[in-house]
Amino acid sequence: MSRPALLALCACVLVAQGMVAAVNLLIPQLSASTLHPTATELLWAVDAYVIVFAALLIPAGALGDRYGRKGALLAGLALLGAGAAVSAVAGTSAVLIAGRGVCGAGAALIMPATMSVLVHLTPPERRSQALATWTLSAGLGGLAGNVGGGLAAEYLSWRALFWAVVPLAAALALATARLIPAVPRRPEASVDPLGAALLTAALVAVVHGIIEGPTAGWASFQVLGAFGAGAALLGVFTAHALRAANPLFDPRVFRSARLRSGALGIGAAFFGLFSLFFVNAQYLQYVKGFPPARTGLAIVPLTIGMALVPRFGARLQDRFGPRPPVTAGLLLIAGGLLLVSTADAGTPYPVYACYLLVLSIGTGLCAPALTVSVVTALPAHQAGLGSGLNTAAREIGAALGVAVVGTVLASRVHGTLQAPSHPAEFNSAMALALRVAAGLLLLATLAVTTGYRSRPDGPSDT
Numbered sequence: 076m077s078r079p080a081l082l083a084l085c086a087c088v089l090v091a092q093g094m095v096a097a098v099n100l101l102i103p104q105l106s107a108s109t110l111h112p113t114a115t116e117l118l119w120a121v122d123a124y125v126i127v128f129a130a131l132l133i134p135a136g137a138l139g140d141r142y143g144r145k146g147a148l149l150a151g152l153a154l155l156g157a158g159a160a161v162s163a164v165a166g167t168s169a170v171l172i173a174g175r176g177v178c179g180a181g182a183a184l185i186m187p188a189t190m191s192v193l194v195h196l197t198p199p200e201r202r203s204q205a206l207a208t209w210t211l212s213a214g215l216g217g218l219a220g221n222v223g224g225g226l227a228a229e230y231l232s233w234r235a236l237f238w239a240v241v242p243l244a245a246a247l248a249l250a251t252a253r254l255i256p257a258v259p260r261r262p263e264a265s266v267d268p269l270g271a272a273l274l275t276a277a278l279v280a281v282v283h284g285i286i287e288g289p290t291a292g293w294a295s296f297q298v299l300g301a302f303g304a305g306a307a308l309l310g311v312f313t314a315h316a317l318r319a320a321n322p323l324f325d326p327r328v329f330r331s332a333r334l335r336s337g338a339l340g341i342g343a344a345f346f347g348l349f350s351l352f353f354v355n356a357q358y359l360q361y362v363k364g365f366p367p368a369r370t371g372l373a374i375v376p377l378t379i380g381m382a383l384v385p386r387f388g389a390r391l392q393d394r395f396g397p398r399p400p401v402t403a404g405l406l407l408i409a410g411g412l413l414l415v416s417t418a419d420a421g422t423p424y425p426v427y428a429c430y431l432l433v434l435s436i437g438t439g440l441c442a443p444a445l446t447v448s449v450v451t452a453l454p455a456h457q458a459g460l461g462s463g464l465n466t467a468a469r470e471i472g473a474a475l476g477v478a479v480v481g482t483v484l485a486s487r488v489h490g491t492l493q494a495p496s497h498p499a500e501f502n503s504a505m506a507l508a509l510r511v512a513a514g515l516l517l518l519a520t521l522a523v524t525t526g527y528r529s530r531p532d533g534p535s536d537t
Contacts, residue, residue, distance in 0.1 A: 080196070081205065083250040084189045085212035087148065090243060091155065091182040092216025093223065094124060095473070098175075100224035100356055100367055101233045108233065116168040123172045127179030128186075129470035130278040134271035136187035136463025137323055141266055144188045144195070144258045148251055151184030156244030163237035174237070181244075186213075190462030194450055195258045203393055206450065207385035207443035213469070214381040214438055217352060218374060225356075225371020270315055270323035277308035282471065285478045293482065333397075336526030337448025338464060340401050342472030343519035344441055347408040349476035350512040351415060351434060354484070354505045362420050362498045362505075376428040380435025385443050392444035398527040401448075404441025405520040408434050409513045416509035419502050476512060483508035 098105075098121050106117055139147035158177030165171035190209055197205040227236040284301030291297045316322035329335055352374075359365040359373050391400040411434025418427050449465040487504035 077254070079250075080254045080256070081193070081208060083247065083254045084193055085208060087152065087185050087247050087251065088189050088209060088212040089216040089219055090240070090247065091151075091185045092213045093220035094155070094178055094182065094240070095128070095470075096217045096220030096352060097224040097227075097236060098124075098233075099352070100221065100228045100371060101236065104228055104233050110165065110168050110171060112168040112171075116172065119172050120168060120175060123175040124179040124182070125470060125474060126279060126282050127176045128182045129282050129467055129474065130275045131180055131183035132187060132467040132470070133278075133463040134266070134275060134323065135183040136191065137266050137271070139184070139188045139191060144192045145251065145255055147184045148188040148192070148255070149248055151181040151188060152244045152248040152251065154178070154181030154184065156241045156248075157181075159237045159240035159244065163234045163241070178240075186466040187462035190446075190450065190465065192255060192258050194462070196256065203389040203443060203447050204386060206446045207389040210442040210446050211381055211385045211439070214348075214442065215378060217348070218378055218381075221352070221356070221374050222371040225367045225369070228367035228371075230368065267316075267319060267321060267323040270312060270319065273308055273312040273315060274323060277305050277312055278467070278471075280305035280308060282474055285471075285474045288478050288482060332526050333448050334464075336401075336523050337397070337445045338468040339519060339526070340405065340441065340445040340523040341449065341465060341468040342475070343405060343516055343523065344408060344438060344445065345469045345472035346476040346479075346519070347405075347412055347434070347512060347516045348438060349473035350412060350480045350509060351431075353477045353480050354508065357501065358418065358505055362502050363424070373424065373428075374431065376431040377435040377438075379432055380437070380439045382439075384436050384439030388440040389443040389447075391440075392447060396527075397444040397448050398524060400444045401441045401527065402520065402524045404437045404439075404444075405516065405523065407437025407440065409437075409516045409520065411435075411437060412509045412513040412516065416506040416513070420498065479512055479515065480508040483511055 102117065102121070105112060105120060110116075112120060135147065135151075155178050158174045158179075158181060160174075161177060162171050162174030165174055190206075193205050193209055223236060223239075227233065227239075280301045284298045284305065287301065288298050293299075313326050316324065316326050355374055356370050359370045360367070365373060388400045388404065411430055414430035414433060415427070418430065446465055449468070450462060484501070484504045487500070487507065
């Protein structure tokens with residue numbers, strides 16, 4: 076694969092992932108806007124993107140396998156630009172939420188298409204390095220979203236952020252059309268409309284429950300009902316997939332210990348990363364008194380480890396297998412969360428930046444090996460499915476990280492999380508929340524490491 080083509084794919088990933096985080100720093104501006112959103116509408120304006128994104132990833136990967144990955148990527152960029160335009164002109168909260176959902180559908184097409192194109196066009200001996208670059212782009216997307224959202228919040232408007240995405244998506248579509256070669260499609264690949272509908276509905280229900288849990292209460296009928304519906308729909312999907320001649324995917328692929336460990340590890344890594352993202356902006360603004368633009372820029376130290384370490388992690392993976400870089404990386408992420416939990420109003424920013432660097436190194440070290448574990452656990456003709464599973468694990472892990480930290484904060488902070496009554500109270504709640512997240516991450520690390528002890532298994536033939 077040519078370097079310009081690789082850069083174009085990575086730019087698509089960065090923009091799609093960046094839209095997850097960009098709106099977080101615009102919450103105060105949106106709340107005071109002429110849309111006059113309620114607290115629930117504000118939450119859905121942020122989370123509609125994530126719900127649609129996560130729910131459609133696996134069906135979108137299957138669509139790309141059948142109808143063409145390049146076409147899926149171009150369609151995803153078109154939807155991303157269209158959804159951003161709808162969001163930019165929104166006159167009501169409902170229109171803004173709908174626009175965010177359309178953007179999420181575009182991202183669901185973009186992420187698996189970029190990875191499957193990369194896997195197809197890269198020779199096996201260079202695949203782990205190429206996937207390390209893809210992983211770096213996904214990680215940097217969250218940082219770019221924080222920086223872009225912070226700059227827009229301080230110097231522009233929330234509408235300007237969405238308008239900026241429209242020409243960017245058009246430019247990326249042009250670059251994709253010119254630089255990315257067509258990848259052979261598989262007309263025989265199954266899209267399985269019934270299976271896709273069941274799986275999408277199940278994931279929507281589960282992610283809805285995760286996102287609403289901190290606000291509605293984990294024991295509320297709404298949240299328990301969402302989890303119950305999700306579990307029931309997943310059961311129906313599994314029964315359907317085991318009986319169908321051409322299912323969306325065969326659940327028996329999870330017999331692969333490598334795939335199970337890789338998916339759990341990816342979810343755990345992004346659980347830790349988004350636990351930090353959720354409290355970082357609030358800590359820097361409410362406790363340290365940073366303005367929005369400086370807040371967005373203050374997380375930039377996370378780019379250092381993500382930029383420099385992934386290729387080293389990929390080399391470790393190639394030489395020693397996934398277990399050493401994955402274990403070390405997840406432990407460093409947990410350690411970074413524990414270090415950040417000690418920060419308070421008197422912590423110098425350079426010290427805080429060093430804490431971020433620890434977490435950054437851990438992410439860069441483990442992410443390439445985890446991605447390779449999931450993608451290579453399936454045969455090459457199911458690259459779209461593998462990349463969909465990989466990205467779905469990321470988004471669900473991210474949503475869980477936000478949910479766990481948000482629940483702890485909501486239980487201990489008076490007022491709202493957008494306007495806490497006392498910075499010291501928020502700081503204390505943040506410390507507890509990050510320690511809880513670190514503890515859960517350590518438990519997940521133990522499970523992932525144990526899974527990698529199993530006898531290596533090759534790609535599934537299902």
